[in-house]
Amino acid sequence: MLVSELFKDKNIKIKLESEDKDSLFEEMVNFLVDAENLDCREEILNAIIERENKMSTGIAPHIALPHANIPQIKKTVGVMGISLRGIDYEALDGKPVYIVMMVIGNSEAPLEHLKTLKNIASLISNPDFFPSILKCKTPKEISHQIIDFEDLSKFKEN
Numbered sequence: 001m002l003v004s005e006l007f008k009d010k011n012i013k014i015k016l017e018s019e020d021k022d023s024l025f026e027e028m029v030n031f032l033v034d035a036e037n038l039d040c041r042e043e044i045l046n047a048i049i050e051r052e053n054k055m056s057t058g059i060a061p062h063i064a065l066p067h068a069n070i071p072q073i074k075k076t077v078g079v080m081g082i083s084l085r086g087i088d089y090e091a092l093d094g095k096p097v098y099i100v101m102m103v104i105g106n107s108e109a110p111l112e113h114l115k116t117l118k119n120i121a122s123l124i125s126n127p128d129f130f131p132s133i134l135k136c137k138t139p140k141e142i143s144h145q146i147i148d149f150e151d152l153s154k155f156k157e158n
Contacts, residue, residue: 001116003123004147006078006103011035012139016083016100024087025049025066028102032079040072044104058091060124063099067117069107076116078103080142082134099133123149 013031018024029045032038047068051057058064064087079102086096101120105113123129129149136142 001076001112001119002150003116003119004143004150006076006116007080007101007143007146009139009143011077011079012142013079013081014137014139014142016081016087018083018087019085020088021052021090024081024089024100025052028066028079028081028100031081032077032102032104035079036077038073038077040070043070043072044068047104048102056090056092058089058093058095058097060130061093062086062095062097062130063101063124064089064091064097065101065103065117065120065124067103067105067113069105069110069113071107073104073106076103076105076109076112078116082136082142099130126152 016027018027025045025048029041029048033041047070048066051068052066057066081100083098086098089097091097103116126149132145133142136145
């Protein structure tokens, strides 16, 4: 799945209110459930927390990628959140997180989930990605930036 298909305008929240990881997960899961009209909030939240307890998903400078698989999800879904203040995420580098990309996949289709994570990793590895996203003022601008970065890297779905 292309990253631009996952993080459409309606799936991007600017001005996250959370200041720590626990409240962030609540905020992001609530946003995801509303954006995708899901009825498995507790399952998603529990899966995200369980995955995070294994190892921090604060994997890139100032970017976190909380993710999990659950059987109730039929197709990979996700939401992106932007924090203007930064979130204490207990990231691997010890720095605050400003961009959060939450991805939930179907536990019976783990390859699709892994491909999606790989596609996100390709985008966030571009050193211009983080500052470009933070300059955006609206979800629409962010979704267009993601498309531009996919085009720039000649990104193709594998």
